[in-house]
Amino acid sequence: MMAPQARDPETTHAAQDPATGHPRPPRREFKARGSFVERCDGCRLPVLNCLCPYRVSTTSEAEVWLLTHPLEHNKPTNTGRLIADVLPQTQVFDWHRTAPDAGLLALLADRRYVPFVIFPDDQPDYQHRVVDERAVVGVKQDGFIPVFILLDGTWRQARRIFRKSPYLDGLPVLPLHTDRLTRYRLRKPASASHLCTAEVAAELLRKTGDGVAADVLDDYFDAFNESYAASRFYHKIDKPSAPMQRLLDRRMAGSAHLVDPRG
Structure with missing residues (x-):
């Protein structure tokens, strides 16, 4: 007679409900959503609808610095990285409450720049720091870089960053007042008036005189939004949308400027 095989205590416990004693169905290996999706190394979107053909770089008088929460930085649905694609001078910093980024601190001390913290003006304790878009225009006129x-x-993360970053305390606060509603389709916001990061940047650029950069970023965001949403349902976009076509036209016009007219 064969001796009974020893059982793995963890396997036995996992196969039995401790409350009822009834057997449980076998556990499947955990896989995160999207873990099987093949992604482009360049844009991090599913290769089915890669965003790279629509990437267009431009310039602006104002710069954007992103102070990104560590839980947000690697999400493929994050739109902050779209700003850096369109505006190469964009700076991106990881936020850690007890370890401020040395590069950010150095830039904050650089007198060429006049930084504005983009945040709602809904609390009384920092009302003395609140400005509007005219302050940005004035900075440009004075020869500085806003x-x-x-x-x-x-x-919730943004409010924590704002409250827990002493090096931001002395900076002017610029709230974004707009009637624009979000077009972001990849996450459900608490309110339609809560714009995603790329939408906020586009609105700020437009309101302060960088209209071309705002238009390019808006189109690039729409291309991202449509490409990612279609890929979730494994749908291949065959015909470019209007924003996609405008980006393709801009890329073509930029390539044409590089051609030597002498042949």
Whole structure:
């Protein structure tokens, strides 16, 4: 007679409900959503609808610095990285409460820049710091470089960054007042008036005189939004949308400028 095989205590426990003693179905290996999707190394979107053909770089008088929550930084649905694609001078910093980024601190001390923290003006304790878009225009007229510091994360994360970053305390606060409603389709916001990071940047650029950069970023965001949403349902976009076509036309026009007219 064969001796009974020893059982793995963890396997036995996992196969039995401790409350009822009834057997449980076998556990399947955990896989995160999207873990099987093949992604482009360049844009991090599913290769089915890669965003790279629509990437267009431009310039702006104002710069954008992203202070990104560590839980947000690697999410493929994050739109902050779209800003850096369109505006190469964009700076991206990881936020850690007890370890401020040395590069960010150095830039904050650089007198060429006048940074504005983008945040709602809904609390009384910092009302003395609140300005509007005219302050940004004035900075340009004075020969300095205005900077929009965007707190890149959920609303809860952004409020924590704002409250827990002493090096931001002395900076002017620029709230974004707009009637625009979000077009973001990849996460459900608490309110339609809560714009995602790329939408906020586009609105700020437009309101302060960088219209071309705002238009390019808006189109690039729409291309991202449509490409990612279609890929979730394994749908291949065969015909470019209007924003996609405008980006393709801009790329073509930029390539044409590089051609030597002498042949």
